[in-house]
Amino acid sequence: MPINFRTARVLPKRAKTHIWIVTTEAVAEGLEQQQPQVLQNADFQGKAEQVFVWPSESQMLALVGVGSQNDLDTQKIRRAGAVIGRKFGNQTWIGVDLSFIDTKDNNLNHAASRQALVEGIALGSYKFLAYKSEGKPAKLNRVDVVGSPNEANQDALEFGCAVADAQMLARDFVNEPGGSLTAPVFADRAASIAGERGLAVKVWEETDIVEGALGGLLGVNRGSTLPPRLLELTYEPDQPAQHTLVLVGKGIVFDAGGLSIKPAQSMMTMKYDMAGGAAVVAAMTAMPKVAPSTRLRAFVPMTDNMLGGDATRPGDVLTIRNGKTIEVRNTDAEGRLVLADALSLASEEKPAAIVDLATLTGACGVALGPKIAGLMGNNDAWVAAIERAAATSGERVWHLPLPADYAKQFESAVADMSNIGGPRGGALIAGLILQEFVAEGIPWAHLDIAGPAWSENEEADSSKGGTGFGVRLLIELAKKFEPPLS
Ligand code: BES
Ligand code: ZN
Ligand code: ZN
Numbered sequence: 001m002p003i004n005f006r007t008a009r010v011l012p013k014r015a016k017t018h019i020w021i022v023t024t025e026a027v028a029e030g031l032e033q034q035q036p037q038v039l040q041n042a043d044f045q046g047k048a049e050q051v052f053v054w055p056s057e058s059q060m061l062a063l064v065g066v067g068s069q070n071d072l073d074t075q076k077i078r079r080a081g082a083v084i085g086r087k088f089g090n091q092t093w094i095g096v097d098l099s100f101i102d103t104k105d106n107n108l109n110h111a112a113s114r115q116a117l118v119e120g121i122a123l124g125s126y127k128f129l130a131y132k133s134e135g136k137p138a139k140l141n142r143v144d145v146v147g148s149p150n151e152a153n154q155d156a157l158e159f160g161c162a163v164a165d166a167q168m169l170a171r172d173f174v175n176e177p178g179g180s181l182t183a184p185v186f187a188d189r190a191a192s193i194a195g196e197r198g199l200a201v202k203v204w205e206e207t208d209i210v211e212g213a214l215g216g217l218l219g220v221n222r223g224s225t226l227p228p229r230l231l232e233l234t235y236e237p238d239q240p241a242q243h244t245l246v247l248v249g250k251g252i253v254f255d256a257g258g259l260s261i262k263p264a265q266s267m268m269t270m271k272y273d274m275a276g277g278a279a280v281v282a283a284m285t286a287m288p289k290v291a292p293s294t295r296l297r298a299f300v301p302m303t304d305n306m307l308g309g310d311a312t313r314p315g316d317v318l319t320i321r322n323g324k325t326i327e328v329r330n331t332d333a334e335g336r337l338v339l340a341d342a343l344s345l346a347s348e349e350k351p352a353a354i355v356d357l358a359t360l361t362g363a364c365g366v367a368l369g370p371k372i373a374g375l376m377g378n379n380d381a382w383v384a385a386i387e388r389a390a391a392t393s394g395e396r397v398w399h400l401p402l403p404a405d406y407a408k409q410f411e412s413a414v415a416d417m418s419n420i421g422g423p424r425g426g427a428l429i430a431g432l433i434l435q436e437f438v439a440e441g442i443p444w445a446h447l448d449i450a451g452p453a454w455s456e457n458e459e460a461d462s463s464k465g466g467t468g469f470g471v472r473l474l475i476e477l478a479k480k481f482e483p484p485l486s
Contacts (some may be wrong), residue, residue: 001141002165003125005118005157008144011095015144017053017060017088019096021080021117022046023069026100036061048076049083049460062088072106074116075394081120082461089125089138096121097146111156114145116394118160119167119472123461126168128175162289163475167468169193170275170282174453174466178254178271183221183302186253186274187229190281190300194233198288204230212321212345214301216337219318219328221303223258223311228303230342231277234296235287241295243352243483247284247474248342250335250358251277251302258305258331259313266362272466273335275453276357277302283474292478294352299345301338305331317415320344322437327415335360336419336430340437347439352483353382354444356434357470363426364400364448372396373452373469376431377445378438381485386445386477393472394461397447402431443485447473 011018022031027039027046036054044052046065053062064083066076088094096117102110121143129135147153173181173190181189191201206227209217214230221228231251252273256262262270277300284298312318316328318337321344326337335358346354364374375390375397377383383399390397409421409429417436421429431446438444452469455462 002161003122003140004142005161006142006144007147007149007153007157008095009146009149011097011146012093012144013058015059015093015095016091017062017094019062019064019084019088019094020100021066021077021096021098022063022100023066023072025069049079051083051087066101069101069106072101072108074108074112074392077101077113078116078120078394079460081117082124085121085124085140089140092139093142094140095144095146099146102147110147111152114147114153114156115160115163117145118157119164120461122161122164123167126171126463128172128463128465130176159289162286163472166282166286166475167471169285170278170468170471171463171466173278173281174272174275174468176271178304181253181271182226183229183251183253183304184227186251186277186302187231190231193285194281197285199284200234200236202232204232213319214321214341215319216326216341217301217303219312219316220258220305220334220337223306223308224304225308226304228301231281231300231302233281233284233298235284236295237291237293239293241293243481244295244297244349245478245481246346246349246351246354247280247296247298248339248346248354248356249277249280249298249300250274250339250360251300252305252335252338253302254304255332255334256304256306258334259307259311260331261307262332269454272454273359274302275359275466275469276449278466279357279468279470279474282468282471283478286475287478290475290479292481294478294481296478297346297349297351299342301342303338305334320437322347324417324436325415327412327418329418330420333419333430336433339434343434343437347437347442351442353485354438354442355386355447355477357447357449359450359453360430360448361426361450365451367427368398368451370451370455372398374398374400374427374448375445376400376402376428377443378402378435379443379485382443382445385480385485386447386473389473389476389480393476395452395469395473400428400431402428402435407432
């Protein structure tokens with residue numbers, strides 16, 4: 001059940017809990033002399049994510065800290081929201097007061113704080129319960145946010161809600177086991193949601209994929225008993241668009257590694273190898289609400305990477321959609337094979353820019369850890385646009401190089417290239433291989449989300465499992481898209 005967020009002039013009497021978001025300065029100054037007695041001996045300073053709860057006659061009252069107002073940003077508010085969602089998600093109606101941060105002492109605009117707060121509350125109350133026989137979903141269905149009831153404030157609440165819904169949809173897709181969310185199931189579910197939201201949808205079935213000469217996708221699918229899919233989504237703005245932005249996502253619904261099989265430990269979480277595809281699908285479903293002025297196209301190649309009797313063998317050569325050939329020296333480097341086809345298709349659109357999201361390499365996870373995505377690209381302005389979107393969305397990315405001289409590492413004796421390079425710099429090699437399939441002159445960026453797409457811990461704004469990383473970033477990117485990129 002989506003949560004109903006409303007702007008209210010005052011905290012509503014009927015809400016079970018009244019919550020104030022506070023800075024350390026506000027607490028130190030005695031909350032404008034309103035400091036409750038109970039706070040006097042309490043160990044609460046208003047630090048980020050600190051919570052203090054006490055009962056009054058009619059309500060529970062709570063303070064949630066965001067730290068100092070000097071370095072307050074929307075991500076801190078989002079995280080405070082997530083603390084609220086987690087802690088008070090079992091109440092039906094709560095009220096949140098932002099007056100301590102709706103001040104001129106920081107650079108935040110009221111709408112941006114509200115959007116972040118709402119995203120946090122919704123994400124914090126997220127649970128994946130599809131397979132829990134006694135799972136208890138969060139009960140929260142109404143949140144009143146205090147502020148002047150103007151359009152900007154209310155729009156921000158609704159926008160935040162749409163963004164969070166999209167991110168939770170991505171989490172649901174990722175958390176669904178690989179044996180349940182097969183390629184045909186992923187394509188059907190994504191297509192029906194996208195269709196309901198008013199996007200144009202085309203699902204490429206196996207015959208279309210053969211006809212379309214998507215040799216990478218077919219090669220990876222060869223070890224599977226289930227057919228592959230390629231999902232194509234289109235968003236058309238109301239006014240005829242000047243530009244097209246193409247989103248591409250890796251949709252490996254389960255990565256066993258193929259004949260170059262993964263060790264048991266590494267295979268354990270490989271249902272999340274479609275997290276890039278899930279983020280792309282989810283972000284697209286929000287576009288009719290976001291209403292960017294650009295046209296958007298999305299391509300998500302879907303298959304599992306299995307070891308059936310006719311699986312692609314190491315040494316086999318595949319021909320990608322754009323005619324280039326790749327020797328498959330390691331069947332576990334499959335993401336680049338399916339993305340090669342998708343990037344070729346994306347290039348045929350002659351778009352103003354392309355961005356792809358993929359859980360592409362363990363190496364990127366090793367380099368940047370579980371919270372930061374690797375960002376690579378062929379155009380500095382486009383890379384900078386992605387860095388800006390990430391800074392706004394509170395998702396962390398780090399620009400990595402694409403060193404042209406490393407391309408020697410994936411030369412092949414029999415084909416145009418091999419699908420692997422040497423043992424080091426794996427994230428960059430993968431990026432360089434993808435670049436081979438982007439047509440000359442098209443700004444392209446690649447986000448390797450192998451680290452941040454999955455969380456082993458329960459954290460403020462991410463639950464265990466799929467995180468939905470990239471959804472907020474893509475929405476922000478589409479909203480602010482402004483070619484040409486020089
Ligand atoms: N899906 C994996 C990458 C991955 C690893 C994502 C761990 C998330 C967590 C990808 O298909 C893969 O197996 N890549 C290989 C490439 C290698 C064979 C060149 C890898 O990273 O080991
Ligand atoms: Zn793999
Ligand atoms: Zn993979």
